[in-house]
Amino acid sequence: MMDNVxxxxxxxxxxxxxxxxxxxxxxxxxxxxxxxxxxxxxxxELEEYFHLQISTDDFVEIVSYDTCVEVLTRYGVKFVQY
Incomplete structure (x- = not known):
């Protein structure tokens, strides 16, 4: 099983x-x-792979890898190696 990173x-x-x-x-x-x-x-794709639904406010906040990690973390996604 792959890790979230x-x-x-x-x-x-x-x-x-x-x-x-x-x-x-x-x-x-x-x-x-x-x-x-x-x-x-x-x-x-993010919603499918991480089994979540991203709100419109969060949708527009994702503009880079780092902001994506920040948003997904708020949804409970854990990034161990980040």
Missing amino acids: SILNNVFKDCFSIDDEEVKTIKLNEHPRWDSVGHMEFIA
């Missing part, structure tokens, strides 16, 4: 077609695939 990293890599080195530096609207449509798809 690995799951999150894979969601980033799969959604935005990036490699490991880009995962923690990618930002909303600074990458061609992370535009408004890509953001909606990314949030849907």
